Amino acid sequence: MDYTYASSSGSGDVNLNDTEDLVDDPLCNPEKPLRITFEEITSAAYKIRTGIKNTPCEKSHLSDLTGMDLYLKKDFQQHTGSFKERGARYAMLMLNEDERKRGVVAASLGNHAQAVCYHGYLLNIPVTVVMPLIAPIMKIQKCREYKANVIIEGRDMAEAKKVACKLSKERKLTYINGYDHPHIIAGQGTMALEIMEQVSDIDAIVVPTGGGGLLAGISVAVKMLHPNIKIIGVESERCSSYSQAMQNNCPTFTPIEGTLADGLAVPEVGFNAWETSKNLIDKLVVVKEESIALAILRFIENEKCVVEGAGACGLAAILDGQLDELKGKRVVLILSGGNIDTTILGRCLERGLAADGRLVKCKVTVSDRPGGISELCKLFGSIGVSIKDVIHERAWVTSDVFSVEVKVVCETRDYNHSMELRELLCSKYKIVKFENFPPCNRN
């Protein structure tokens, strides 16, 4: 398909307030959405074959835990840590000579930006990326390493996109939408061709969903070759724009909240992505943040894989019990990215441990006489529970003045070990409160 881009010249600093009418993304026209075809995906696969890794799709150690014959498509192993390179490389290879010389501009929370910067660097195409203020630091730094012009502007993706579109007009740069440009969608679909070669008799493929480009590309390729394979989209409860589109039968603006799945934080599904995928997907699941944290923890502990929140959503849906109909079936999870800030990873692991019942917070009211707190600590030690933090409170305790409330954060082996601790404390003390656990079984 031969696409043309509208462009005009202009000048002046980017002002978010006067860009309202300037959003010019001619290949993503809500009035005339495009439907991407299987042929475009196969030609993308041919074009990008030498510049993109055919990543492994391996049987998972989590198969027993989940009760599924689980396979993991490890696309976080691409050079920049995400599948986004597929579409980015294809879109850049499809530019004509003149467009290549002038360069491209993209707006992205990080993975698309990194992919465009890296392949622009390899193909010698100048790249400008606009990243919103909330983009993870690690992703911003990586883009700079690829010698791109990195602009940090806009509170969210919608604002960053406005800035990018304005720059596209002013500087005659080709704007590459990260989830709705037809070449991007076709490029992302190439992953499905690999999966179907790598694993036979697949029952379902679970696809993390943000703007919908990956879901659209995957669903076209899969439904053409194996229409019986179920396509299941997953998004975070904090950015459920595809579910909103399904409810309203068209892409709908959906407010975004901070999420561990930052790669999925797109407020409106792409119009081409929606048009392409809406009749091809079998189910859409919305997952809780704590399940995403737990999934990240499981990937690290069981698979030795660092997967970012967006890429862990498929497992989160399974751990949430939202895909129980797939038990006993052969299921492929797409691990779409692995770019997570180390600080966020640390917080994620703590949340995952808490969600797993292994990091526990409790309050126990004990005697304020000498030895009262030490007796409590000995009890923890007696069953092998390790204390991480102890804080005691005297002033705001409502029971007698000879009592002190002790708040303890501790690590246990597993949920049952935490239950054992709760029963032990309840057998020795009158006032025991565990956060996120049911009350004690007192007689």
Ligand SMILES: Cc1ncc(COP(=O)(O)O)c(C=O)c1O
């Ligand atoms: C790691 C990761 N997974 C999944 C997605 C979702 O892709 P799409 O926006 O095409 O739905 C993204 C988007 O940036 C991502 O970065």
